[in-house]
Amino acid sequence: MDKKKDQPHVHHSGHNHEAEKGKAASQNKAEKDDHEHGGIFGKNTEMIFAIICAVALAIGYGLTFMNGLPAWSSLAFYVLAYFFGGFFTAKDAVETIARGGFEIDFLMLVAAIGAAILGSWAEGALLLALFSLGHALEHYAMGRARKSIEALTDLAPPEALVVRDGKERMVPIEMLVLGDVIIIKPNSKIPADGVVIKGEGAVNQAPITGESVPVDKMPVDDMTIDYAREKTIKAVHRVFAGTINGTSVLEVKVIREASDSTISRLIKLVNEAEKQKSPTQLFTDKFERFFVPAVLVLVTLLCFAFLVIDEPFARSFYRAMSVLVAASPCALAISTPSAVLSGVARAARGGVLIKGGKPLEDLGELNAIAFDKTGTLTEGKPQLTNVIVLNDFDEAELLRLVGAVEKRSDHPLAQAIIKGIVEKSKDIEFPEAKQVKGVTGRGVEAEVGGKKIFIGNRALFKADKIPQEAQDKMTELEKGGHTAMLVKIGGVFAGILSLMDIPRKEARQALEDLSQLGIKKMIMLTGDNQKVADAVARQIGVTDAWGDLMPEDKVAAVQKLAKSEKMVAMVGDGVNDAPAMAKSTVGIAMGAAGSDVALETADIALMGDKLESLPFAIGLSRKSRSIIKQNLWISLGVVAALIPLTIAGIASIGPAVIAHEGSTLVVVFNALRLLAYQNQYANSATKQKK
Known part of the structure; x- marks a missing residue:
């Protein structure tokens, strides 16, 4: 029996791929548990519980208008509403306290318990109903953004048609090994990274690189080369898992295992990017650390207001609970993460990998961009x-x-x-x-x-x-x-x-697009002599050309730009330009698909070898920053308005809950608008040709 065909593939390092896959799945589940709640009704349990809570509240409130019924009949439905509305709130609060902290769920739970103590069961049930419903809708909306990322995993087909011992057979992609020859039928998805060894045709690489035009592929010249070890493979020979074959039959030699394919690494890096906090998110986290304790101190003081002003304790306690609801920064907590997640997901769909919130925000603040010449602004060959x-x-x-x-x-x-x-x-x-x-x-x-x-x-x-x-x-x-x-x-x-070494066809148009976006300086850095640098600069429209530079000179040039322009990006191939990228505000790698070094060194990776992806990424960043600012104003504005209104007794728990949870949903759905952001620069190369 052929072990290679019938046993799970084992990596050279000794790790079983199936085990690694299971471990990764467990980690993904653990990560999702922070955002989604499952239960007896599956992944929709939280939403169903929230609906039951709302229905029980409505029935209990309706029973209060019916004469002749005992008082406990409506109370029973309020208690039922408390159970279903407070189940996940209490669960989250207990888990948070067990970790040594407390957050918004804890504040909501305290407010609901306080209302019950006062006998205001209806208002407490309303608080839990809207809070649980708001959280359920929030998790649903955030799931939409995550699904945009997770959809990448469905790009590659689960099986591949492989040729072994002269016979064709279907095998799971996890069973493919380096050197396997797979057959790609017309109009089908490519299951693994590899090189074409037979057949010619166009491949739609948009799912990975964002290229709008199919790329022609042809067989490699030398079949004896171990392409799995080759650092640079011509684009005309290379194919990626998840891309779509055209009308020709291609035979492809596998050069990467399923767990190490470009699409697998892209998904991993995007998931890691989600965990990295942006400057705005760090600010809101810091703000909450001081704000939440301050709210608790204020609420405690308001509980004893009856000692200062002539009112019963129940009135003071009710006001304190209203302030507690009004001041809980739910919308603030979710405003930035939702926008960052949506922005990173939209960029990934457009063939741009943005490694976290910081580069996403910084990209929109750039004043200058330094470009390597060879292979970035030019074709890279004479x-x-x-x-x-x-x-x-x-x-x-x-x-x-x-x-x-x-x-x-x-x-x-x-x-x-x-x-x-x-x-x-x-x-x-x-x-x-x-x-x-x-x-x-x-x-x-x-x-x-x-x-x-x-x-x-x-x-x-x-x-x-x-x-x-x-x-x-x-x-x-x-x-x-x-x-x-x-x-x-x-x-x-x-x-x-x-x-x-002639300029790229799309270079001039891409630089014009960047200029329209407000990039003041675009500098070309090259080791070529100054005459060559000036000639290329005239053709493509950069503002400055600095020639005769050694690699260390490029680093110094970027540092000089950073001092004068503050926010500067370095665009290169991610290998020779890595030191200069490290000194820039944002390091951007061109043509990163299939390049380990580019994916690891750059803050942002343009998966396709297309300059027009850069204006798209900057435009998306600007839109993301705008939405983040809108969300901050909405969330802080609602809190700032509600706190004095509830302290003055003008707004009670009911209106405070509606305004509070309403603002949370507004900021989430506002952030989700980024998923629909249109790449207006996708056809800049086509415009340049015309």
């Missing part, structure tokens, strides 16, 4: 940009001979030249080049068809007199940021080639 003919040389012949020489070289510039020539003349055939010799730092020389050919920079031709026309054109190209090379064929200067 491309043939110009072919200039000299001395009336035939262009087709120039390309044919240059291609023959460069085809024999493995230099990145040579590969870029060949690619550019093939794109210009698809059916071109290259003759054989002989005696090919590279001249370090200068260029290459060879012989083709009996003709000596030299391709390189000025230093390669220092013994020759370069024509002034060629000198002028090379200088012009170099000022524009191009790398220029002369071509000499058979003793004649035949042409000039230029190459350049």
